[in-house]
Amino acid sequence: MKTFAVLLLLLLQAQQPVFRANVNFVELDVSVLDKNRRPALDLTAADFTVLEDGVPQKVESFERVVLPDPEPAPTAWWTSVAADVERNTDTGAGNLYIIVIRVSDASLRYRVKEIARRLVDRMGPGDRMAVVHTSFSGNSQEFTSDKALLTAAIERYTGIDPDPLLNQPGSSVGARSAPDRCASLSFLEMVRDLARLTSSQTGRRKAAFVISDVWPPFFPAHPCFNPYLELFAEAQRAHLNLYPVNPRGLTGFGDVTVESADAMDGSIAALRAQVALERTVAENTGGIAITQTNLFDENIERAFVENRGYYILGYHSTNTSTDRKLRKLSVTVARPDVTVRSRSGYSVRRPAERTVAALPPIVANLDEATRAAVPATALQLDATAVPFRGPKGPMLAVVAAARPTIEAGGSAVQEAVQARATLIDRFGEIKETAERRIGSAVGEADGRQAELRIPILLPAKPGRYQVRVAANSAASGKTGSVFVYVDVPNFSRERLSLSGVAVRVHPDSPTLALPALESIFPFVPSTRRTFRSTDDVEAAVRVYANRPEGQASLTCRIRNAAEAEVSVLERVAPQGETSNPAGALVRCPVPVAALAAGHYLLEIDARAGSRSATR
Incomplete structure (x- = not known):
């Protein structure tokens, strides 16, 4: 058969995993990595131990999900020419990925684009991806498997972001005094709404790579604190893993000394707080913080590898309360020399507050x-x-x-x-x-x-x-x-x-x-x-x-x-x-x-x- 591009994308099909949920049935997607950072995919349900607030839970459903690796493009123009025909049979059963771009420093725009292009390159068969510009929504791209469309959306990034975070008193991530309002409320609400948007897509693993050099403060007295908690709760319910990506790379502390820190507006404290916050976002949602590193390709590869081989565990919680308190989760396996990664907790909606059910x-x-x-x-x-x-x-x-x-x-x-x-x-x-x-x-x-x-x-x-x-x-x-x-x-x-x-x-x-x-x-x-x-x-x-x-x-x-x-x-x-x-x-x-x-x-x-x- 001859295939023309005026363009057709041929994607492999895979068995589609199914996520389920009700008031007290909990499902976790769990990555288990060996010492070489590759998925360990030979485990059984008996190898897993799940604790909720320290109480053992009985694993009632178990599924191993293995998705095919990306195939090389058949030709150089394959990823630069957008398809003129779209097919819903090309959606496959891969993962959903979102690239969110929000950067305060316009000088980072070339690195931001390069990181985003690397993410697009790592898409596998059946994957779909969206690009979200917080600075100008008209430049964004909705979910598609077409790499040419995604690349075009990345190239539309201008490096200009109107987010007022850095211009608000007390809004520095290292600040401990609270302003009257959350300057970056719209950003946190946007990421929260992305989680809600993907919550109905129950047959795929979902990940959002948030490329940003600064996040708003996160401590109880700050007005951004509760929006963060809402964001974490929605991401946990939607099984959306967040991967903060700081495009500044390995900044270290440069020539800043403890003696000069006060004169430089607490630069060391702000930098340490930023790194800790990025890791907090990742740990609460099951992602990885790609921060304080120049090895972007290596870390992107690590993130995609673990998203192509994982387990889905399900259990009925022994805690039948419908309160909205955070429940801490711990997942371990009976095998040495492996790393287990999953979300660290979840909260339960009361039945009356449940959102629209997943699409059939x-x-x-x-x-x-x-x-x-x-x-x-x-x-x-x-x-x-x-x-x-x-x-x-x-x-x-x-x-x-x-x-x-x-x-x-x-x-x-x-x-x-x-x-x-x-x-x-x-x-x-x-x-x-x-x-x-x-x-x-x-x-x-x-x-x-x-x-x-x-x-x-x-x-x-x-x-x-x-x-x-x-x-x-x-x-x-x-x-x-x-x-x-x-x-x-x-x-x-x-x-x-x-x-x-x-x-x-x-x-x-x-x-x-x-x-x-x-x-x-x-x-x-x-x-x-x-x-x-x-x-x-x-x-x-x-x-x-x-x-x-x-x-x-x-x-x-x-x-x-x-x-x-x-x-x-x-x-x-x-x-x-x-x-x-x-x-x-x-x-x-x-x-x-x-x-x-x-x-x-x-x-x-x-x-x-x-x-x-x-x-």
Whole structure:
């Protein structure tokens, strides 16, 4: 099979661990590391001892979780070219990771970016990651497995953070006098809310790497104390391990002496308090504090290694009280020369205060599937979003391809699929939403799984968007969702621009007609990016020129995994059509029959005089 990027990410699947909880049933994810800091994965339930407030607890459930290591990228462009088709089958059963960036010193921005890129590089099959900027939420990236999108979000970090922590009296981490308010309350609440957001994702281990050079003070008289306790409680309930990462590295105490400490505003005390606080955050949530070290790669590797092999222990607490007091936990194993790591405690919500229960495997409606932190997977779903210039401004042709479950060799069944596309800007505001429904008899054909395509049009101003696509199968009641990321060009301002790439495949799945799209592309775009040698495949774009500098020419170029050009096709846009509102349609056949099996990248370059554009 040939795989093109215009881009498909192939991810391994793994058995999904299941976390459970009720009022007095407690589950712990526990890492056990040998003397070489590798997971010790040959233990049994009998090897573990769990103490809650010093009282032994009976381990009633036991599971060993081993996830595959990251595979090397098949080619250099694999992590730099964002996928134009997203699939909820790519979510796998890996871990959820969050990178939080909050740094007070702009001079650290290059190191911050390098650390964050290392974290992205360590993602394994099935993992999903989000990037959160506390300075400007519009630069953030929601959960995705696409390393190119994550890297782009990291590159948007400016090094400027408006957090008032360092400018508030008594807010230095080493200060022991309390100000009137917690200057960094919004930061602590944001991390707490991230824990709440991930609490419903019960089938994955979760970790947040908080890259910050300063945390607010933590002592009982300080107004940040209770927000810290709330943060710890939510992280413990959500099984979210926090990994504070201080990008300053190994600072030591420099030339600061005890005699000069007072003159330097208690620098030594502040530094020691900062390190202790970072370790406190990690110990209370099951993470590791990466602080006072320049060995970032080594410590990141250590964190990811232990998150790929661990145990899930469950027990009914002998303490049936529903008070909210912190319960201290201790986990040990009957084996020498190992290190055991887990959260150090938890607190219980009263039943009346419990939050919304975890989402079931089958999400029952499109609203829940659209709001969820990660895509719903009960109904297999692919989606793409192709920007183009419409009569009244930029538009997105969103295509959802649903694959209902049909028994192999079974007869065709009548199916109806309702699909919704929701356009969300980079500030999280919903800009547009639309729904369509398709009904058809579906069954397995030509050895391929049945599929129904539903095109939806959305108006979109120039900018970067997330398109959340959700679909529901009437035959099975199952719902799936997928999140697509797209940049919409300013077609009316750019001298030369291209629409998104629309791919036609024959034979392809049944599709709902969309008359408004027929004048733009003579076919409904396909979401398929893996082809057989017998398939008829072509790519098409619209070329737009404002004040054209001559006739536009295009090059359709295909590169293989070794980055060698294996196909180059020259095309010329029809004379005069590029300046029309609809632009000029240019079609590039893809010679799949002449290509060996492997991964390929399709690029389309346009030139007109001194102007150029690329897709």
